[in-house]
Amino acid sequence: MNTARSWEALQDKRFRAFFIARTTSMVGTSMAPVALAFAVLHVDERAAALGQVMAARMVAMVVFLMVGGVIADRMSRRTLIQVSHTLTALTQGIVAWLVISGHATIPLIIAIEAVNGAVSAFSMPAMQGLVPQLVEPRLLQQADALMSFARNGTMIIGPVLAGVVVAGPGPGWALAVDACTYVLAILALSRIALPAAVRRGSSMVADLRDGWTEFTRRDWLWIIVVVFGFLNAIHIGAWMVIGPYIAKTDPDLGVHGWSLVLSAEAVGAVLMTVVLMRLDLRRPLRAGMLGIALLSLPILVLGLDPRTVVLMPLAFVAGAGTQVFSTGWSVALMENVPEHALSRVSSYDMLGSYVAIPIGTTVFGWLAAVADPRTILVVTAVTYGVVSLATLLVPGIRHLRRATIVAAQQDSPVG
Template sequence: MTTPAPSPAGGSETASAPVRTGAFAALRQRDYRRFFLGQLVSNTGTWTQLVAQDWLVLRLTGHTLDVGITSALQFLPVLVFSLVGGAAADRWPTRRLLVVSQVLLGLFAAVLAVLTLTGAVRLYLVFALALLTGSVRAFSAPALQGFVSEVTGPELLRNAVSLGALNFQSARLVGPSVAGLVISVVGIGWAFAVNALSYAVVVATLLAVRAGAGQATATRRKPGGVREGLAHVRQRPELLWPITLVACVCTFGYNFPTLLAGFANGPLHADAQHYSFMTASLGAGAVVGALVTARLGDRGKSRLVAYALAFAATEALAGAAPGYTVFLVLLVAMGLVSIIFNTTANATVQLAVEQGMRGRVMGLYSLAFSGGTTVGGPLVGWAVDAWGARAAMGICALVTLVGAAAVSVSRARATAVSGSPEDGGLPS
């Protein structure tokens, strides 16, 4: 589909229009509002399914390790396909790639719903569908992030990224509550059906967004496009260091489903409703964090390492929480700091990358963000089963702290060698 490229301000705005400011500036654009609505429905369905899926696996086996394996299988394809998915996002029309991927994801959710409702679900089937879902998302994630820049333009991109985080985390508040209610009233299978239906709304809003065709004639991938993307990041410190820091933090620090399942099944002895409250507490903090980031704008980009260290500290405190109520409060703090870190890193990378390399660079970002969780998930699940949830969360916090400190030291050395603060590339 071919439509005119958007103006620098995005959508139907003219090139001479003043850049709008404020925490919700991007939402003043009609096309971004449509996109935002579709993603809110989609993210709510996704969180509903994630909570239901974790609970289903616990019901099937009773082992936290299996929850970690399920989570890892959803992210494992990122290790294999994210760079290829990024190249595909640079090569093919973004909207077409997104529509196809959303249809497939809806189909997988519907299959899991039918299997669960009919009693035919087995652990290996959950594993297989998690792997298929992750494979599609490895291709859709770089395209989705690139699509945001096409809708808004560079002036509103940082604000749109913050609002996207607000969208996702608001769904984290609603989705687990929906999951807990649906599971309690009609059963786990219907939670998957809710997610399947949400994708119809997503596809409709993607087709309604006109500004997304800003790169309808997508940049054709040159031979060796994946290698070009890696070389581009390696040669640009302002891309290399934030992506490296994201990988360090996410490998162990962001294994929330496995850790929360461990606390629910272990020291807190929580039921499905209380487990959903844990996920919702992370989401509540993340919503506040996204609002803070949207309000900060460019002012927050100079504190990326500090945000990573703050996240490690809050995770360590949560691991030592004496009871359920204190644990929920600390989860709110964890959610707040984690989303400020992630949103700041994402916007920093997107604003530094060239348009023709955006898909490949964001594919690498997805590899760092989700691929790290893939590697860490089974290890964290094993640690929970071996030493308990508290010890496992403490270890995750320690690894995150050491990784962030190591990246900070490496960046400082690079800056000293180059003699230029800009060459260090990573906000401190």
């Protein structure tokens, strides 16, 4: 893919409107963790209170993911996203008002954020299924890379913006800004015109069963989801739980060094999205699993020699590798799963990912208390790398090719 075509997907006005809407809402999404954390701590200084709020949101999202996938395959995905954004703006706006007015309580915030989590269970599968409806198949990788570029970029800018607002007007106003971004996203989505959704007379259970059939019939799909349930748990536990603990206790790394390491990881992901706008992944899953295996390197060094100057370049490479997997995986799903079942299949994928998060944080928090954290990191890194590369033993993962490339070769005289 040459430089002149790198932004070709944005020439389609429907995808351009979706890109603007998604980027706008992601600014708010990236602000939300910082804004919500300080809003909760403004009401109750106990760490347990923040944990309860975060758990309520995550549990509600996991509970409703399957239903969200079915609904997203049944109705207009654009409409579903707009309704979800409306509810997100309302819930975040209510929490903002409660905090600003001084009427907020932890039980109220827990209840509202649980609704927020349930709403996201409908919007996320819908977004995954909407992109193939907006761009040509040959532009799917570029479209996903553009979305990843926006997501990674806002993850750098959003927390900084949230910090400025929290330090100034206060955490309630940061949540208000978050709510406003969703209102703007709703307006952008209104510019997308799509054919009417095909109504099916099947039951919810039948739709779930059909989605499960689509999910399990492809060995590369369910194997990677199962493997990532394990990989995500140990990645979250090792990198996001034990990592900050090592940073806080090690004089050669420290909190400042750890922030630089995380920034290097984000920069690596952002720059790789630019590369992926120009370079086609001919075998997206092979490239993706090789890329994700690179995450084992900074985890290993964090256990052996946690110095900022060593960790930063490795985190940069790991961030780039993670982005290769993210794009390769999205393209493989969008090209090989029928559009009418894509949201349901995506919901099964997301369920495997999100269930692993509380497991990883809990298990590794316990392990760090009963064993040497650095030894845990070394063992985790080796395990992560071996499991990632072992998936390449599966022919479907190793040999899956871009559908557009295969079609082009079949249509050529030589083919």
